Amino acid sequence: MSKIFKKDENSDESQHLLLSGRSFFVGSSTSFTNDSERKLNTIAEGIVIVDKPALRWSDIIGLDAAKEDLKESLKLVTESPYILTDRVTPWNRILLFGPNGSGKTMLAKALATESEDTTYISVSSSEITTTYFKEPEKLVQNLFHLTRQHRPSILFLDEVDYLNQNDPNDQSGSTKRVRKEFMKQMLNFHSDSDGILLLATTNIPWTLDGNIINWFVKKLYIPLPGERARIDMFEFYLGDTSHSLTDDDLKRLGKEMTYVSGEDISSSVRDVLKKSAEVVHGATHFRRVVASPMTYPRHVVDDLWAPCPSNFPGAVESNWSDFPADKLYWPPISLSDLMHIL
Ligand SMILES: Nc1ncnc2c1ncn2[C@@H]1O[C@H](COP(=O)(O)OP(=O)(O)OP(=O)(O)O)[C@@H](O)[C@H]1O
Ligand SMILES: [Mg+2]
Incomplete structure (x- = not known):
């Protein structure tokens, strides 16, 4: 089936993420599209990663139902959105929750690796909320902009609970602003979210704000192995x-x-x-x-x-x-x- 969401191959507009007052070049749309390996830069020293991981479904033992669910959801979001009506919300906001070390992060990485035509943007929520940024709002806005521009895409927020916590060492207020902007972007996400799967993980879902929990249209429990x-x-x-x-x-x-x-x-x-x-x-x-x-x-x-x-x-x-x-x-x-x- 042909893809509905095409990247803007003619645009040479460059993408920048403003981090710590510096501008990080993450490639023009043209070079991005031409790069068959989709090897982009690692932005902000590992906080935001646009490199595809190298993890296969076969590296994950068990969890067959979750694997199938994720594959189907991504397919629906990226390939068949036309079958969804205004009254049916696509499963494009998925929360994986479950105990430590049960394979949540692995599932997200395998989904990204195995869906070759999809851009993968991964954010370490713990790092992004504990790093000082001069323009935190801009950083988060650019992140969502990047995700939209390079759809079909997966935006992966690992350990999303960090976005819900107060950092007692946040004297500059940067973390608070990052969190606030994230919440704003997430709650506005539905307005332009075609072709994007937002996947998040947590092992402490009870610490998440009720609004955010409800915001995820699908919550998948990832259990310990049987x-x-x-x-x-x-x-x-x-x-x-x-x-x-x-x-x-x-x-x-x-x-x-x-x-x-x-x-x-x-x-x-x-x-x-x-x-x-x-x-x-x-x-x-x-x-x-x-x-x-x-x-x-x-x-x-x-x-x-x-x-x-x-x-x-x-x-x-x-x-x-x-x-x-x-x-x-x-x-x-x-x-x-x-x-x-x-
Ligand atoms: N289903 C699985 N099959 C194979 N290895 C697994 C599986 N689940 C976990 N592992 C092993 O455990 C490690 C941690 O897995 P992962 O990072 O996906 O856990 P997690 O659920 O994200 O944990 P946390 O909640 O602490 O972030 C993996 O690198 C892998 O070695
Ligand atoms: Mg994890």
Whole structure:
């Protein structure tokens, strides 16, 4: 289906965001349209990002209903607005809410990555409300202007609850003005919002102003993973890493690790690997072992070097950097390592 919203390809009007009194050039419409990779600049040192992320739907385990809902909503907003009547509000203002580390930010990034023809503008609400700006209103207005000019677009407000909080250190009043202008722009958004999906996240929805909560036409709860998703996540994050977990071990982890988030699972694997690296990097003695290399877990070789105590038979005083990387033995991750960390 052809896109209804075309970018102004002939315009050479440049976009500027006024931040801290400086003017940030974010590309003319022409160069923007010609850039097939849509690699734009990062504006304001990471506060506003117009680069497409590189996160795929397949990187997100579970959450199938939320994925489908987001895909459908974006499609309706960007491709089929004509089927909506004046009485039906498009699902173009979506709030993802749920516990920490449940995958809310990931969902927004994957939606942006997978919808290739859509511009993605991401704002860190925490950063934008804790940074001093000389002309805060202008910044926010330009942000919305940019989103409108480059539609079809997704405006992503991560951790939107920051826009609802008072900053006790805001002596200049800049934060207050940013928040006020955001609220104004959001509440006026419907007047010219064709082709734009405004997506926001929060893990503390109860702190949001009632008007703002109601303003979101769709609120999607993003839960902690269930048992099946937990098993899949452990498997996904263990990946090719050398480990000794059987299918039954994975099932046990999935069953017993209730109330853990996707973030807990990914960071548990990372933490175990970090500990293992600390053992190897801190060792003063190594011994030769018959084992599987990290990179070829199904092969067994007899020339790997494992850290060991100095009095171990065959111990050689040495340092991990004395061995080629592929000759170092990394102890496989075990069930108890993960149980211990979580
Ligand atoms: N469904 C999932 N599939 C795969 N990994 C996940 C999933 N959910 C969370 N993770 C892991 O947890 C990390 C954090 O996820 P994300 O930032 O999306 O959480 P969040 O819901 O936005 O949390 P917060 O409320 O704290 O901002 C991800 O980088 C990823 O490693
Ligand atoms: Mg998040």
